[in-house]
Amino acid sequence: MENSKLKEQVKAEFTAYLTLHKHRKTPERYAVLDHIYSIKGHFDMESLLNSMLESNFRVSRATLYNTMELLLCCNLVVRHQFGANVAQYERAYGNENHDHLICQRCGKIKEYKNNNPAFTTSQKKYLQRFQISYYSMYIYGICSKCIAAHKTEDRKLKKSKNNNTQIKKK
Amino acid sequence: MENSKLKEQVKAEFTAYLTLHKHRKTPERYAVLDHIYSIKGHFDMESLLNSMLESNFRVSRATLYNTMELLLCCNLVVRHQFGANVAQYERAYGNENHDHLICQRCGKIKEYKNNNPAFTTSQKKYLQRFQISYYSMYIYGICSKCIAAHKTEDRKLKKSKNNNTQIKKK
């Protein structure tokens, strides 16, 4: 697959980071990186662990968290916390920055490739003293499916309201 | 203070929500709302609880979480999860949407009032089937202070490469 080229690049990037910071280049670390770059979308620790175990690479949770910390530091991975309890991760290298549409009702997350320049000139000016490594845009709302479902529900509610006891609004 | 007018508005908003959804209008719920709208910036559950206890209003954590859920639902409060473990909250009504600059080194969060229109026309077109209630823009990077500190540190590092203790967690 042509994914292998990307994997080579991130591996080189990771190696550079490890060398610079005098961290050891363990097989576990490279295996974690490789697995992450085999995943396209979001993932959490549990699924990453399972995916690695399934392909017969044994890692501990501790190592996974440890490695993830390093990958976050060198911006090869990005962490999200969409409302829920578990952190979601996502590979960051060669991954166009995109917004996230998060449905507050069903919790589904849709990616939205925003083609606009990330920051306007005036923003850049303001931000020049802040060294940006990446940004995350989370757009919360109700997805079209849930809007439809909600309308149906409302209709039912109105019916039952009319049939049953009702609270008079002054 | 002229904050009281705002408080009246959100109280009315909350009442409407509670009525619509047939939830009870308990003193606890209104007290929580009132306290939240006395806080200007971000806060977490612990500090909110303490603040309430200090002003002699006893609430349980359970009620706090419960009420917060309602306030999130009716968009009177927004929840953030900036990297860390604890969720941060922020009042949402009458609060201009702003971006968050999050320093990956010191963890400090700076608000950045973005004066640009939230969405371009092309974005709006794409998003028209998604009912936006609010959005959060998180910009991660290194703040100017930390950049300076880092430079100094680097200089020291070059002099004596003994400094291995980097970011030790408490």
Added chain:
DNA sequence: ATGTATGCAAACCATTTGCAATGAC
């Protein structure tokens, strides 16, 4: 040879949950 990284299991701690008592309706 040295000390970092791993794996395991226990600890941590914000959040959630179960249940009896309370109080809004």
Added chain:
DNA sequence: GTCATTGCAAATGGTTTGCATACAT
């Protein structure tokens, strides 16, 4: 009088930590 809501305490579960062992350098 009902039953949603509260408060308390215990449970949950993702993440972190301590420590003995393994292994990168």
